[in-house]
Every structure is written in structure tokens, then in C-alpha cells.
Amino acid sequence: MPSSRPLTSERHLESHQALGAVGQKLGAARESxxxxxxxxxxxxxxxxxxxxxxxxxxxxxxGQYHNRHAVSAGQACHTHRCLAGKALxxxxxxxxxxxxxxxxxxxxxxxxxxxxxxxxxxGAEKRPGGEAHASxxxxxxxxxMLLAQCRGGDVGEARQxxxxxxxxxxxxxxxxxxxRAGATLAQQRVVDVHRGLYPQAGQARVETGEVELGEVGExxxxxxxxxxxxxxxxxxxGRQHSRTGVIGGASAEGEKQPVGTxxxxxxxxxxxxxxxxxxxxxxxGRQRLQATDLGQLHISGATLGMPSPxxxxxxxxxxxxxxxxxxxxxxxxxxxxxxxxxxxQGTFQGLDIAAGAPRPDGDGARRIGGGxxxxxxxxxxxxxxxxxxxxxxxxxxxxxxxxxxxVAFIPARIRRRLPETFRGERAMRAWWLLLPVALAGCQLxxxxxxxxxxxxxxxxRWPVEPDDSLASAVTALEAQGFLxxxxxxALGLVSAELARTTFHHHHGIxxxxxxxxxxxxxxxxxxxxxxxxxxxxxxxxxxxEATRLERVSVMVGSQQVxxxxxxxxxxxxxEVREARSASxxxxxxxxxxxxxxxxxxxxx
Amino acid sequence: MMRHLLIAMLLAGLAGCATLxxxxxxEVRLAASPETTLRVAMALLMDRGYVIRYADGELGRLDAVLxxxxxxxxxxxxxxxxxxxxxxxxxxxxxxxxxxxxxRGHSQLSVVxxxxxxxxxxxxxxxxxxxxxxxxxxxxx
Numbered sequence: 001m002p003s004s005r006p007l008t009s010e011r012h013l014e015s016h017q018a019l020g021a022v023g024q025k026l027g028a029a030r031e032s033x034x035x036x037x038x039x040x041x042x043x044x045x046x047x048x049x050x051x052x053x054x055x056x057x058x059x060x061x062x063g064q065y066h067n068r069h070a071v072s073a074g075q076a077c078h079t080h081r082c083l084a085g086k087a088l089x090x091x092x093x094x095x096x097x098x099x100x101x102x103x104x105x106x107x108x109x110x111x112x113x114x115x116x117x118x119x120x121x122x123g124a125e126k127r128p129g130g131e132a133h134a135s136x137x138x139x140x141x142x143x144x145m146l147l148a149q150c151r152g153g154d155v156g157e158a159r160q161x162x163x164x165x166x167x168x169x170x171x172x173x174x175x176x177x178x179x180r181a182g183a184t185l186a187q188q189r190v191v192d193v194h195r196g197l198y199p200q201a202g203q204a205r206v207e208t209g210e211v212e213l214g215e216v217g218e219x220x221x222x223x224x225x226x227x228x229x230x231x232x233x234x235x236x237x238g239r240q241h242s243r244t245g246v247i248g249g250a251s252a253e254g255e256k257q258p259v260g261t262x263x264x265x266x267x268x269x270x271x272x273x274x275x276x277x278x279x280x281x282x283x284x285g286r287q288r289l290q291a292t293d294l295g296q297l298h299i300s301g302a303t304l305g306m307p308s309p310x311x312x313x314x315x316x317x318x319x320x321x322x323x324x325x326x327x328x329x330x331x332x333x334x335x336x337x338x339x340x341x342x343x344x345q346g347t348f349q350g351l352d353i354a355a356g357a358p359r360p361d362g363d364g365a366r367r368i369g370g371g372x373x374x375x376x377x378x379x380x381x382x383x384x385x386x387x388x389x390x391x392x393x394x395x396x397x398x399x400x401x402x403x404x405x406x407v408a409f410i411p412a413r414i415r416r417r418l419p420e421t422f423r424g425e426r427a428m429r430a431w432w433l434l435l436p437v438a439l440a441g442c443q444l445x446x447x448x449x450x451x452x453x454x455x456x457x458x459x460x461r462w463p464v465e466p467d468d469s470l471a472s473a474v475t476a477l478e479a480q481g482f483l484x485x486x487x488x489x490a491l492g493l494v495s496a497e498l499a500r501t502t503f504h505h506h507h508g509i510x511x512x513x514x515x516x517x518x519x520x521x522x523x524x525x526x527x528x529x530x531x532x533x534x535x536x537x538x539x540x541x542x543x544x545e546a547t548r549l550e551r552v553s554v555m556v557g558s559q560q561v562x563x564x565x566x567x568x569x570x571x572x573x574x575e576v577r578e579a580r581s582a583s584x585x586x587x588x589x590x591x592x593x594x595x596x597x598x599x600x601x602x603x604x
Numbered sequence: 605m606m607r608h609l610l611i612a613m614l615l616a617g618l619a620g621c622a623t624l625x626x627x628x629x630x631e632v633r634l635a636a637s638p639e640t641t642l643r644v645a646m647a648l649l650m651d652r653g654y655v656i657r658y659a660d661g662e663l664g665r666l667d668a669v670l671x672x673x674x675x676x677x678x679x680x681x682x683x684x685x686x687x688x689x690x691x692x693x694x695x696x697x698x699x700x701x702x703x704x705x706x707x708r709g710h711s712q713l714s715v716v717x718x719x720x721x722x723x724x725x726x727x728x729x730x731x732x733x734x735x736x737x738x739x740x741x742x743x744x745x
Contacts, residue, residue, distance in 0.1 A: 449717055449728045450676050452653020461651070490661040491643055551671070553656040555646055562650040566671030579671040581653040 452566075456583035459592070460563040467596050468561050470494060473554040476594035482552060492556040502548045502569070546571045550582070554591070561595075563588050629681070629714040630726035632733050636740045638664040638682035638711040644739045645680055645713075648732065654678065664711075674720040678732075685712040 474484055474494050482496035549568045554561065565587055569578035634641055639661040646656055646666060654668035664682035669675070715733065717724040 446719070446724065446728060448730075449652075449678070449724075449732050450670060450672055452670060452672065456651065456653050486658050488659050488661060490639065491646065491659050493646065493656055493659050495655070495657055495659075551655045551657070551669070553650065555650060555656065557643065557647065560647075562647060564650040564653060564655045566653075566655050566669075568671050576673070576675065579673050579675060581671055583653055 452564075452581035452583065454581075456564055456581070457585040457588055459585040460565075460583045460588035462561055462592060464556065464559055464561055465596065468556055470556045472595045472597070473556055473561075473591075476591055477552060477554065479594060480591075482550075492558075493553065494556075495551070495553045497552070498550040500548045500550075502546055546577060552587075552591075561592075563591055628723075628726060629716045630729045630733065631712065631714045632737070633685055634711050634713055634737065634740060636711060636743070637709050638684060640743060641682050641711050641713055641736070641740065642666050642680065644743060645736055648735055648739060649678060652732075677718040677721075678729075679716045679718070681714045682711045685710040 470487065470489060470492050474487065474496075477484060477494065477496045480498070482498045484494060484496045486495040487493065547570045549570055550565065551568070552563065552565045554563050563583060565582045565584075567578075567580055567582045568576050571577050636644075642659060642661055642664065646659055646668075649666075649668045650656060652670075654670050657667045657669055659666040664680075666678075666680040666682075668678045670677070713733075713736075715726075715729050717726075717729050
């Protein structure tokens with residue numbers, strides 16, 4: 001890193017004063033906040049000049065984020081910085097030295113200490129591990145501006161080599177990995193976090209994190225940063241829009257994409273930079289920014305190579321409005337009213353619109369929209385990440401929330417109506433229990449074609465003998481009472497069946513009479529018999545009249561004779577009560593003999 | 605609450621079978637005449653305990669049933685493949701030198717297995733068809 005100027009709380013105060021209106025309007029700045037800033041500045045000043053502007057933000061506990069995302073890695077950073085990092089970590093790549101010069105002026109006007117250095121363009125790569133590091137791109141003559149203009153901090157020079165996002169942001173998070181993919185989808189807008197970004201992703205779920213901004217007055221610098229970032233982003237969007245949609249698109253290729261895409265646009269972007277006049281968003285004290293994802297910020301960053309011509313300076317101008325009224329328009333552009341509070345999901349769509357702006361110079365409103373979106377994007381990194389991954393084909397599409405909640409797929413509207421029992425923790429388990437129930441419906445489908453159990457007896461297949469013919473088979477079957485239903489001489493097949501009326505008893509017991517009884521008795525030498533009728537008790541099994549259907553097929557082939565047989569019991573309703581394969585040895589032997597002209601043996 | 609639970613379970617259970625994909629016949633192309641194919645298939649099915657209810661070599665049809673609850677069935681349809689009908693009828697045998705000598709043709713076999721009248725997934729027929737092909741190869745030799 002180039003020379004770094006440690007910031008002190010005093011310097012911060014100075015910058016605030018320079019801003020003037022901000023501090024006054026805001027009123028008394030809380031000391032605590034100031035102190036915070038001061039401390040932050042001091043700490044970081046030693047290390048990262050760029051980062052110094054850290055926002056007094058409450059970082060989310062590290063555990064909440066997936067560390068995959070470099071940005072989200074809360075542990076690495078100071079808590080204070082995390083927010084700043086997320087929100088602010090925007091890397092702006094400026095091309096051309098002259099541009100830089102302009103920028104500097106503006107910056108100076110506002111902040112007074114910002115220095116822009118021309119360096120190599122920064123490319124942020126996302127590592128599998130989730131850490132983003134800036135890789136250097138070979139973009140000729142490009143200047144990477146690290147936008148992390150902290151209040152009072154100097155922008156710092158970008159290293160010629162790859163710059164690590166951490167350093168830049170101070171939080172160790174580089175914004176921008178997310179959007180990298182964008183190049184592929186040239187025309188699409190990165191900006192729309194919600195949908196536009198990853199069209200393929202399906203439902204994008206954005207988790208909102210909450211970042212508390214300090215009092216406006218106090219946190220002035222921080223706010224400034226945020227706003228400026230937002231502005232920058234918005235501008236970037238507009239620009240991209242007008243020229244080539246750099247941002248959108250996520251694809252595996254995107255990762256590997258060198259900064260090249262970004263480079264191409266340099267000319268255009270540069271041209272636009274002027275338009276970059278920054279609008280100040282009106283910041284309302286105590287407002288909460290809903291953070292969504294860092295990734296977006298990243299986008300604007302080096303990775304995409306879309307230099308976001310952010311006029312840091314102008315941003316600072318507009319920044320501080322106490323009343324929530326837009327302070328001013330930076331660079332003579334329209335002042336945009338973008339109360340941070342307004343950030344909401346709705347804003348995302350606003351982002352879309354913003355993206356649609358044909359010209360970067362477009363009115364501030366659009367940009368603001370973009371900015372809002374950005375701010376929103378700051379917080380929740382996980383989902384976007386997940387989505388990005390999925391879009392690249394590596395991750396799973398399922399949003400984090402769905403993972404453990406089987407009811408999640410039920411629309412919220414319906415889910416709300418479910419009784420508590422179906423929503424609670426226990427109910428979750430119960431829902432899982434339903435899974436086997438649902439699957440049980442199809443459990444009976446066989447995996448292979450079923451065969452007879454037991455297999456046909458060996459006696460049911462014998463080599464053809466001289467006497468064996470289709471005619472003898474038919475004769476033998478008819479002799480046993482079978483009714484021939486079908487024959488095919490060419491194939492040597494005869495199919496016959498035999499039906500007998502029988503009783504069907506449900507319990508496998510022989511049929512028993514249900515009614516009636518016989519009484520024998522006598523008195524005084526007289527003997528009498530009689531029949532009494534009564535209703536039997538419920539003990540006796542229920543017996544129905546049924547039909548026993550016996551089906552036989554005999555195939556007299558050129559070499560072998562085959563017999564197969566089955567028996568079905570059909571009750572009087574026509575329902576099959578029993579069905580079994582009956583290619584047993586006794587029947588086949590008898591048939592074999594009959595076909596051979598030998599009389600069936602007498603059965604005792 | 606209990607009632608809701610029961611309803612939910614019932615619906616879930618029913619849903620399990622509601623999504624059975626409509627099965628399509630399993631189709632195989634065999635290097636044997638339809639009649640030979642039918643003959644071999646019939647032997648195979650009878651060895652597995654199936655009762656042949658209907659078979660016609662001329663029509664190329666075969667229906668077999670297995671009396672095992674809830675009742676299974678197999679239906680075969682065989683047609684000549686790649687030859688116009690007149691070839692099969694011997695009207696233009698000279699056009700086909702490759703097959704004419706042994707009166708052997710190619711046949712297109714489509715098989716459907718049913719369970720209680722509803723078609724089963726075609727995959728269940730793979731073992732049977734594998735055996736059929738192996739047996740046909742033997743028959744040819």
C-alpha cells in the first residue's frame with residue numbers, strides 16, 4: 001500500500017466542519033459516535049488508509065454470514081468496519097489520469113484529503129474459500145479508484161499489483177465478486193438485486209440485515225460514504241446501461257473473466273464520468289439501512305471492470321441533509337432525495353428502473369434508486385452468494401431458509417393459516433414424517449416383472465414325445481373338464497380354463513353351514529325328531545359362494561412341452577379373492593399321462 | 605387438529621400414486637421373425653409361471669397373465685420391421701436377398717406389462733427382454 005495517513009478523530013471533525021451545513025443541521029453530534037469514528041479512524045489509519053472512513057456500523061455477528069463471501073466475512077474485520085466495508089466497499093475504476101485529476105478536485109472540494117491514484121485496474125476474484133482478493137488486471141492505463149473514500153481519509157493509491165480487497169475496505173471484504181459474472185449477460189443490469197441480477201436464479205431471496213447508522217451529524221463521514229457509494233453505484237448502473245450492460249449475468253465464466261470487459265468500456269465510462277455528478281441522498285438520522293448484499297457493491301468494483309465513474313466529491317456534497325431533505329446536488333446535478341430509510345424491497349425495482357436509464361447523466365432520481373438498491377444490497381450476503389453459485393451451476397438453488405423447513409414451499413399466505421401445530425418446531429418434524437407416507441403410495445410398484453412364486457414345477461416341462469401333439473393336449477384338457485378358450489396351431493398353443501363353483505371362506509377354514517341344527521330327544525318312550533332353525537353365532541367364519549377359476553396353457557413346441565396353470569378364486573361380487581400360480585407337479589403329471597394316452601391313476 | 609392431520613396424510617398418500625408416469629410400451633428391434641419371437645417369448649413367459657391366454661403368430665400378438673395378486677399381465681405386439689408387407693407375403697422376396705434365404709426377418713417388438721390393468725414402468729421388462737434376445741440368438745444358431 002502506498003503511503004497511508006492515519007486518521008484521527010480530529011481530522012474527522014474537520015472534515016465535518018468543512019462540510020458545514022451537515023454538521024450544523026444535524027445539530028449536536030453525539031460524542032459517542034464521534035469517538036467511535038475517531039477510534040476507528042485511528043486504528044485503521046495505521047493500516048489502511050483507504051478504509052479509514054469506516055462507518056460506525058453495527059456489524060452482524062460473524063456467525064450469521066457465510067464466510068464464503070469475502071465481503072461477508074465479519075470476523076476478519078473490525079466490527080465497526082464491517083458495515084463500512086459492506087456498504088461502502090465499492091471500487092471504482094477510473095480510466096485515464098485526467099479523469100483522476102477531475103475527481104481529485106471534486107474530492108478535494110468536499111473532503112479535502114482525498115487522493116486518487118492511478119493504478120492498475122482492480123479485479124476482484126472470488127476464491128472458492130469465499131475470500132475475495134483483488135487481482136490485477138492488465139487494463140492499460142486504467143486507474144483504479146478505490147472508492148472507499150473515507151471521510152478524511154485519503155483514497156490512497158491502488159497498488160500496481162493486485163490489491164486485496166481487505167485493505168481497501170478495511171474490513172477485508174472486497175465487494176464485487178458477486179457481480180463479476182456479469183460480463184456474460186452483457187445487456188442485463190447488475191443493479192437489480194432482486195431479480196435482474198440472476199434471472200436464472202429463480203426466486204431471489206434477500207435477507208435484510210440491519211445496519212445502524214449513527215446520528216447523521218456524528219456519523220457524517222460514514223453517511224457520506226454510504227451515500228457516495230450509492231450514488232456511485234447508481235451512476236455505474238446508468239452507465240452500464242447506456243453502453244453495454246456489464247454487470248448482469250452470472251456464470252461460471254464470469255468468475256474467470258478477466259477484467260477485460262471492464263476495460264473496453266473505459267472510453268465510454270470516462271466520457272460519462274462527468275455526468276457522474278453525484279447526487280446527495282438525504283440521510284435521515286437514525287435510519288436503518290437494510291443491508292442486503294455486498295456483492296452488488298462488488299460489481300461496480302474492479303471485477304466487472306466497469307469503472308464506476310463516481311464522483312466521490314459530489315457525493316459528499318449532497319450527503320448531509322438533516323431534515324431528510326436532500327441537501328444538494330453534487331456537481332450541479334440534481335439533488336436526489338434518497339432517504340436511506342426508504343430502502344426497502346421495493347427499492348429493488350427502483351433499481352431496475354435506474355438501470356434502464358439510457359444515459360448516465362439521467363436525473364438523479366434514477367441514480368438514487370440505484371443507490372438505494374446498493375445500500376440494501378449491503379447487508380445480506382448469503383443469499384446472493386448462494387444464488388451466484390447456483391447460477392454457476394455449483395451451488396444448490398434452495399435458499400437457505402428452505403433447508404430445514406419442509407413447509408417452506410407452502411406459500412406464506414396459506415402457511416399463515418395453518419394452525420400453530422403445523423408450524424412449530426415439532427410440527428416440522430411431523431411434516432417430515434409425512435414423507436414416507438406419501439411415498440408409500442407407490443411402494444408396491446415392482447421393480448422387475450414378477451414371476452410365479454413358487455416357480456413352475458419341473459414336471460410341467462418335458463421333452464416332446466411322439467404322442468405329444470396339440471391335439472392330444474386339447475383332448476386331455478377337455479377330458480378333465482377344461483374349456484378350451486384359444487388355440488394357435490402354428491405356435492402349438494392351447495389355452496383352456498375350468499370354472500367350478502365353490503365356497504369362499506375368509507379364514508381359510510372349510511365351508512360350514514351357517515344355519516340349522518338337528519335335535520334328537522324323547523320322553524316317556526316316545527321318540528321324536530325335529531329340526532330347529534336358529535341364527536348361528538358370530539363365531540363361524542363368513543363364507544361366500546365363489547367361483548374357482550383354473551386356467552391352463554399348454555405349449556407343444558418342436559422340442560418341449562410346457563404347461564402353466566393358475567387358480568383364482570372369484571367371489572360373487574366378481575372380485576378376485578385369491579390368485580396363485582398352480583403349475584404343480586401333480587397336475588402336470590396327470591396331464592402328461594393323459595396326453596400320452598395313459599389313463600389317469602385311480603385316486604383313492 | 606387430528607382431523608387435519610389425517611386429511612393431510614391421506615392426501616399425501618394419494619398424491620404418491622397420482623404421479624405415476626404413463627408408461628409407454630417397451631420397444632425392441634429383434635433379428636428374428638415375429639413368429640419365432642413369439643414362440644420364444646411364450647416359452648420364456650411360461651417358464652416364469654405365466655399362463656398364456658392368447659397368442660397368434662400371424663397377428664403377432666401374445667397376452668399372458670400371472671395369477672399373483674393383484675394380477676399381472678404382459679402383452680406383446682410384434683410386427684415386421686423394415687419390410688413392406690408384400691415381402692412378408694412372399695410377393696417380392698427376390699428383392700431381399702439377405703433375408704429371403706432363411707425366411708428370416710426383423711421384427712419390432714413392443715411389450716407392455718400391466719399390474720391390475722395399469723401399465724408398469726417399461727424398465728421392469730428389461731430382464732425379460734434380455735433373456736428373450738439371448739434365447740433368440742441361440743435359436744438362430
